Amino acid sequence: MFIQVHDKKMTRKYNYGTAILAAFEYLLENYQETFVIGQGLWSPWYVGNSMTDLDKKFGKKRVIDTPVSESAITGAAVGASLAGMKPIVVHPRMDFMLYAMDAIVNHAAKWSYMFGGQASPGVTIRSIINRGGEQGAQHSQALHAWFAHVPGLRVVMPSTVADARDLLIASVLCKDPVIYIDDRWLYEQEDHLDSIVELDLKNQIPKISLEGKDVTILACGHSSYLAIKASEQLKILKIYPEIIDIRVINPLYIKDILKSVKKTRRLVVVDPGWLSSGFSAELVSKVMENIDVNCLIKPPIRIALPDAPAPTATILEKKYYTSEIDIVTKVRELIKKN
Numbered sequence: 613m614f615i616q617v618h619d620k621k622m623t624r625k626y627n628y629g630t631a632i633l634a635a636f637e638y639l640l641e642n643y644q645e646t647f648v649i650g651q652g653l654w655s656p657w658y659v660g661n662s663m664t665d666l667d668k669k670f671g672k673k674r675v676i677d678t679p680v681s682e683s684a685i686t687g688a689a690v691g692a693s694l695a696g697m698k699p700i701v702v703h704p705r706m707d708f709m710l711y712a713m714d715a716i717v718n719h720a721a722k723w724s725y726m727f728g729g730q731a732s733p734g735v736t737i738r739s740i741i742n743r744g745g746e747q748g749a750q751h752s753q754a755l756h757a758w759f760a761h762v763p764g765l766r767v768v769m770p771s772t773v774a775d776a777r778d779l780l781i782a783s784v785l786c787k788d789p790v791i792y793i794d795d796r797w798l799y800e801q802e803d804h805l806d807s808i809v810e811l812d813l814k815n816q817i818p819k820i821s822l823e824g825k826d827v828t829i830l831a832c833g834h835s836s837y838l839a840i841k842a843s844e845q846l847k848i849l850k851i852y853p854e855i856i857d858i859r860v861i862n863p864l865y866i867k868d869i870l871k872s873v874k875k876t877r878r879l880v881v882v883d884p885g886w887l888s889s890g891f892s893a894e895l896v897s898k899v900m901e902n903i904d905v906n907c908l909i910k911p912p913i914r915i916a917l918p919d920a921p922a923p924t925a926t927i928l929e930k931k932y933y934t935s936e937i938d939i940v941t942k943v944r945e946l947i948k949k950n
Contacts, residue, residue: 623806629799631777632662636700638808639784643698644705646784649676649685650702650738658704659740660799683722686712686737690720690789693735698784706739706793709752721764736783741795741833741884744929746855749921754884756833757891759791760862766790766813767862771836772821773803775859784812795884797836817865820872825853827878827943828870830895832858835882835915835934842939851947855878861891866898873899878946879912882939887916913942 626634639646652658654667654677667675678685682703689699703709709716716737724732725868743752760767766788770776774837776794783790790813821836822843831839854872858864873879879899883892892914899912915934923932 623803623804625663625802626773626777628773628776628794628801629661631773631803631805632794633664633666634779634808635780636663636666637669638781639698639700639712640666640674641795642667643784645696646677646698647674647692648700648703648732649678649689650704651678651680651682651685652704653677653702660796661703662794662799663702682708682711683715683883686715689735689737690715690733691727693733693789694723694731699735700784701735701737701738703739703840704742705751706741706755707750709737709739710896711924712737712756716759716765716789716791717762718801721762724788725764729866732787733789734787736780736786736792738780738792738794739851740795741797743795743797743922743933746924746926747922748846748924752834752916752922754795756791756793756861757885757889757894760891760894761866762862764789765824765862768792768860768862769833770794770859771798771799771831771833777805777949778808778811779813779816782811782816784935786813793833797834798837801837812858816860818856818858818860818868820854821857822853822855824852826851826876827853827880827946828869828872828876829853829855829880829882829939829943830858831855831882832891833884834883838934838936838939839882841913842936842943845936846943851943853943864894864898866902867884869895869899873903874907877909879908879925880939880943880946881912881914882934883914883916884921884934885916887914888919890906890916892916906934910946913946915942
């Protein structure tokens with residue numbers, strides 16, 4: 613799973629955003645073929661503290677702030693990756709990355725298959741989920757399930773400070789095209805991290821964030837964070853969930869998930885996207901296809917966004933978005949019915 617260690621720095625404190633910044637610094641320092649391209653890369657309004665002063669440290673020829681053309685910059689990066697570069701495309705809002713779908717879905721995802729594996733576009737596409745703050749329907753979408761549906765794309769959703777740094781590095785060093793999705797609601801998390809150890813992305817699987825016995829909670833991205841917060845309240849109620857952070861949602865590794873569900877015999881899936889045809893449905897289907905139907909005490913429960921575009925008013929946002937209280941309530945209902 614581990615490839616190599618380049619440095620032996622002491623443990624340092626990071627938040628989610630500065631952990632991403634550390635990943636950028638590491639890649640730009642150690643891999644000269646790496647460059648970053650996208651919109652608003654020099655602006656904290658676009659990318660928070662995750663790219664502070666990178667242009668000053670590494671130059672504007674390697675940290676390239678571009679005009680507004682998502683399709684052009686993504687297509688250029690795919691081409692550069694085929695020429696041996698390690699480009700990182702940054703789309704500050706996932707919503708507007710939709711302009712680049714042709715380059716992502718029809719080119720990056722397909723190239724290796726169409727040409728017999730002779731070349732693979734090792735491009736990393738960082739897409740940021742921005743929600744809340746009255747941003748409304750066109751600025752708030754989590755579209756991870758779309759990209760997990762496409763063969764040929766690896767899709768990564770880090771929820772922890774450590775994964776924010778280490779999975780970004782692993783994504784860029786992977787020879788396959790990777791969609792790396794981070795969520796602005798995670799940026800205030802803090803943790804102490806050891807020196808960087810390069811990970812092989814192909815070996816990264818779901819991680820048990822919290823061991824428990826009463827119910828298995830599957831989650832990804834910001835939902836994993838909410839599940840951990842909910843577990844603190846559930847513990848007071850003497851309910852002990854086992855929380856699994858999916859981390860890499862495509863390809864999906866389910867062995868440890870099945871093991872957990874067989875142990876707890878209850879399943880709750882928390883998804884930061886919409887309910888209908890979403891990633892939560894995929895997780896439930898994968899589990900139910902691979903266990904005895906009598907294994908579960910009660911049917912699985914899915915917690916996701918309602919099937920409606922995001923509202924703008926703050927009071928409606930509080931109703932619309934999932935909270936840890938929602939998770940606690942649904943888990944209690946599942947346990948109470950038995």
